[in-house]
Amino acid sequence: MSETGRRGWRLVVVAVAAFVVVPVGLVAVSILTPTVEVWSLLWRTDLPDMLMTTVGLLVAVVCCTLLLGAGLAWLVGRYRFPGQRWFSWLLVLPLAVPAYVLGFVYLGLLDYPGPVQSALRGLFGDDVWFPSVRSLPMAVVVLSLALYPYVYLLARAALTEQTAATYEAARVLGHGPVQAARRVVLPMARPSLAAGAALVAMETLTDFATVQYFNVQTVSVAVYQVWNGMYDRVAASEIASLVLLFAITVIGLERVGRGRARFHQGGGARAVDPVQLRGGRAWAATSICSLVVAVTFVIPVLQLVAWSSTATLLSSTGGLDPRYLSYLVNSLTIAVLTALACAAIAVLVASATRLGGGTSTRRLARLATVGYAVPGPVVAIGVLAMLAAVDSTLDLVGLSFGAVLVTGTIVGLLYAYVVRFLALAYTSVDASLEKVAPSMTDAALTLGASPRSVVRRVHVPLVRSGVGVALVLVAVDALKELPVVLLLRPFGFETLAIWVYQLASESRWELAGLPALTIVAVAVVPVVWLFRQTLQLAPETTRQDPDQVPVRSGERGQS
């Protein structure tokens, strides 16, 4: 790229990176000035318990998702059984059901007044034993079922990338299938499994809504309680720094888990031929996959449909709850605004790294995407701290709005969303721009177009598809996001996600059905999209010889 150095464009990247990093930094430094009362109170009450619970939850969820995700990926990737091709993407569907939705569905189903326990009581009498539903193990089960697709997706990709040659080499060297898997396949998949586990851990740390259904008190829950109950920003910030500490530990462990291994195998090589399962084994495999899809997607969706139709039929007004539409509009507004902001900033940063040149600019751009790896509560509290600082600065110069910026507008919410979702937008826009040859930018410049006009006339039209993907991914994620919006919403501002959470907390399952169903319906879009992409890719990965693919003469145009 041109190494001519355009300071203005480098400044853009610096500004965006600062915009993202400063809130996180504010939380990090808050621990340097601890408030004694906060910590002594915490220590005396429940800090040790809280830390133990957080560690226990993280470890248990990571272990369960690794088992479930990697096991299913292995089953679907290495064996052929009835429905295997369908399950390979159906197993991703739980990504569309947020944990806070899955959580309340199972709470509703399994709680004392729910259908399961009622049925059991009907069969065996009133004193039938049932495990406690509002408990840590239940939270682990729900979070694992909601989050295993992260591990599954990465593990499946790792298995597909592994070429047959390494596996066959191990077999020829005298290893049986199981031994070859243990000594070659699993070690080679380790980086992907570590990355998947880290993602799961981050999502678990971010969540303080689902765990509250189950009366599980984690550090993130404490952040929420301190801010929501006492509006004590300092204390919230200091507890959030604990969450940050957990996140940093997770990232450190991921590095360790990945080891020094950098396993990359050239694409296009032949994948390992799946083993055909027969008879009972085949049906066992199909049943396991069906069970997982049923428990994580089909049953929850059916239950939500049931609840929302009951609620609509029983409602006093004889129709839709009027709040539904206005909350939906709020949700959509915030999702669209976030998506637009993220896509615009992503285009700007991606273009700036090209126009500003230099490795330092690239490194800064990567810094601008750290928000995705920072737990939601940390981002939210950091943004609060930053807006409070801006507010008080405005007070100083005589422009007093009170605490309007902090609690009165959606500015803070948008800010936190951009910090959190920028990475999502940047990745797809940058991947798109990578496909635009650098000479394209150079050509436009030498033809006299200013850098700004290069972005407008060349980059933007050519990365349109990447921008489209970015818009959809960010909008969907923003729509189903809960922790950040719970912490940062302006007073009286409700979204579908908040409404679901509140109704679920009050055990009003029927009313929560429709908004939850709406969220799931929207969240299914990118999952199906992902599925269509893998379907389009599938013939290429299984194809053995490119020359066997017939090419119609008309398709070979002159390059």
Next chain:
Amino acid sequence: MASPEPSVASVRTPAPAAPVLELREVSKRFGGVVALDSVRLQVPAGELLAVVGPSGCGKSTMLRAVAGLLAIDAGQIWTNGREVAGPRTFVPPERRDVGVVFQDLALFPHLDVAANVSFGLQRRVTARGRRVHEVLELVGLDGLGRRYPHELSGGEQQRVALARALAPHPAVVLLDEPFSHLDRNLRTLVREHTVDVLHAAGATGVFVTHDQEEALAAGDRVAVMRAGSLEQVAAPEEVFHNPTSRFVATFLGEADFVAGERLGDHAYTAFGALPVTTPGAGPCQVMLRPHEVTMEPADTGSAVVTRTEFRGALVLHHVRLADGSTLRGLRPHTAPLPVGTRVQVRPLVDHPLAVFAA
């Protein structure tokens, strides 16, 4: 950029005193690698300069430095009497007044031909339209303005890239290996066309290539580059027949060297006295190209044919001389000699030969 637009058929104006493009002691390094080493170069108006050298010699770096796509470490670059790069100057590419035809052409895939060509033009609609039409006519693509790049053949895409670079009347047109993506047959055709268009437009051009034939055929002058510095800049005939270094001699065509003793303007070799270009004294190496070497079968001959290579109309013969050295000579395809034939070798000398001190 003269404001009255020169018509397509305008006669090439005589070169003014100041060169259109000048590089003064330009240096550039990438880490420890010297890409440009005190390069000095002047390109007068209307000239098409071919820069040729092996890959990695720095020729593309030079082009990018002139275009402003790369900052230089030392020296100055001047275009049209204006310093565009120097110790305290850096004019960005969009204000350099250079046109570039990129190796991969870099046509904008989302714009049609007319929009590609008008990309660099100012926004006066009628004048724009006229210029687009004019340039497309110049490159022989009038009527294809509404097509998109992917709907064109390789040769046509090449012409669009040229038209796009020429449209804003740049001071210099830079062409970076512009024909390398075309297959051999098409390449010659497109190259001839490009040279004609550049001359018809009266453009000053620098084109970079690693193909010596291309450089010799297309360049008004040829600059031979090696490891970041220019070894020789001269007319094609001059660099071919009178190379200043053995590198230039061998890079621009097949060349063999005969040992001799130089005395005045002749060198005394196994073939007798041969006229040389530079007088001197002492041991020397005289350059002989295959077309300057003749051979006749002779049982008493001291040389033996060791290898033949069919070249179409001519056949290249490798012969081993009595002293063990090798020469190459051409014979018509109607009279090839089989390997092992004893031959009498004679240089065919009608001009002084290039000579290097041994």
